[in-house]
Amino acid sequence: MTRRGLWLAPLLALGGCSGMQSPLAPAGAQAASISTLFWLMMAVCGFMYLLVMGGLVIAMLRGRRRRAVTADPAISPKDSGPSRTLLVWVALIVTGLTTLIVGSFLAERTIAKARAHDALEVRVTGHQWWWRIQYRDPVSGRWIETANELHLPLGRTTRVTLGSADVVHSFWVPNVAQKLDMIPGRLNLLDLTPTRAGWYRGQCAEFCGAQHAHMALDVKVESPQAFDAWLGAQARPATAPADPVAARGMAIVTGGACAMCHVVRGTAAIGKAGPDLTHFGARRSVAAGTLTMSRGAVQGWVAQPQALKPGSMMPAVPLSPADADAVSRYLLELK
Ligand code: HEC
Ligand SMILES: [Cu+2]
Known part of the structure; x- marks a missing residue:
């Protein structure tokens, strides 16, 4: 950036404050x-x-004027003791600080009061570098697992239990609530009460390794009806594809190396090291916000995870181009 361009910096910073x-x-x-x-x-x-x-x-202007008038340092202005101005300053500072203390106390009280008893129960676990997300099914009491995309019902409090599987992460969806650390061996509680529908973006807010910047979270706030429909769909096991190419993709994913690390409910894939893929095709992005969901993105990710997210815990599994194509077709059909 040129020197002149630097003047734009505050404007750019302000531009980051919306959205x-x-x-x-x-x-x-x-x-x-x-x-x-x-x-x-x-x-x-x-x-x-x-x-x-x-x-x-x-003070600077006065000092300059005075220096011009009295060049002789022996003639100095009279010291008149603590002035009225000083007292006004002290009063201003005390008032300002008191306002800040009362303000932050009230903000904290309001956040604590928002706690609801019928909160929706969700667990979010930080992994290098993705989010495991589990919803407590209100009907069966079972946990429904998904990853990297959090849906929240509008106007209802969701209580999120935050944990970590490896290092310290931090859960932060700035539009909805404050940030809170995810600490190994410890569970933290965070309440989210969304008031406006739409898509938002969360981001890990504690440096957690090489791909910390690629640990984003898609968040969708939707009407309670839409949310219930979504959760109902997430609870169902995956359906087998009718398309023969996608069916070959299914055989590769659920019968090979992928199945050691990924779950596709309803199939033989029961590995727990990576994100649950049961409804992967319904997500908005790939690999915790790294790529926008598309055939090309999925195929690229499966072929070269280490090129797209170097250091990622997913190794490249050698696949022929035809197999990679079949796999990506299958994954996109997992709606
Ligand atoms: C050694 C374990 C391991 C193996 C084997 C593995 N993965 Fe992964 N996979 C992961 C991990 C860990 C992630 C999360 C990476 C990240 O985002 O940082 C991941 C992420 C993914 C994602 C993105 C998920 C999301 O929610 O965005 C897809 C899709 C995926 N893997 C498909 C596959 C396929 C297909 C295979 C087999 C060809 C495979 N994986 C093999 C561990 C594995
Ligand atoms: Cu992190």
């Missing part, structure tokens, strides 16, 4: 409290900053 991954465009009760607190802090600190800078400019 699907922004704490200042709240779409959840918790994020709304936090953004109110942010603006309160901004107002108090901004006001104080302007006052201090204004005082500094006045």
Whole structure:
């Protein structure tokens, strides 16, 4: 960036404050409290900053004028003791700090009060570098597993239990709620009460290794009816494809190396090291937000995971081009 281009930096930074991954465009009760607190802090600190800078400019101008008048250092301005100005300053600082303390206390209380008793139960486990997601089925009490895409019913509180399978990660969906660490050997609770439907983007917010930046989470807030339909579909096992090429893909995925690491419910694939693929084709992206879902992306990922996400825990499994094609067809049919 050129020197002149640097002036654009604050504008670009502000541009980052809107959209699907922004704490200042709240779409959840918790994020709304936090953004109110942010603006309160901004107002108090901004006001104080302007006052201090204004005082500094006045002092500089006065000093220069005075130096011009009294070149003789022996003649100095009279010391008049603690002035009224000083008292006003002290009062301002105390008021400002008190406002900040009360504001953050209230924000914290509001977030804690949002806790609901009939919360939907969800577990999210951080892995290098993807998210295991499990929903408690309200009917059977069983856990329904999926990965990398979190759906939330609008207007209802979801209580997420956060854990980690390896290193410290941090769960953060800025539009909906505050961030919270995912710590190995420990479970943390986070409530999400979304208030606006739409797609949002979460991101691991604690450096967790080489592919930390490629550990994103698609989040969809939808009406309770749409959510129930989605969860119902997730609970079902995969259906076998009718298409013969996709059927060959199924044989490769569920009978070969893939099955050691991936689950496709309803088939022989029961490995737990990687993301559940039962309804993979219905997801929006591939490999925790790394690629947008498409035939090409899936085929590319299966052929060269190490080129697209170097260091990823998925090794390249050698497949002929025809087999790779069959596999990607099958995976996309897993709706
Ligand atoms: C050694 C274990 C292992 C093997 C073998 C393996 N995978 Fe994976 N797979 C993973 C892991 C771990 C991830 C998550 C990688 C990441 O996003 O960082 C993954 C991710 C994926 C994803 C993306 C899932 C999502 O939610 O976006 C697909 C699709 C996939 N694997 C398909 C396959 C196929 C097909 C095979 C066989 C040709 C295979 N995998 C073999 C471990 C494995
Ligand atoms: Cu992480």
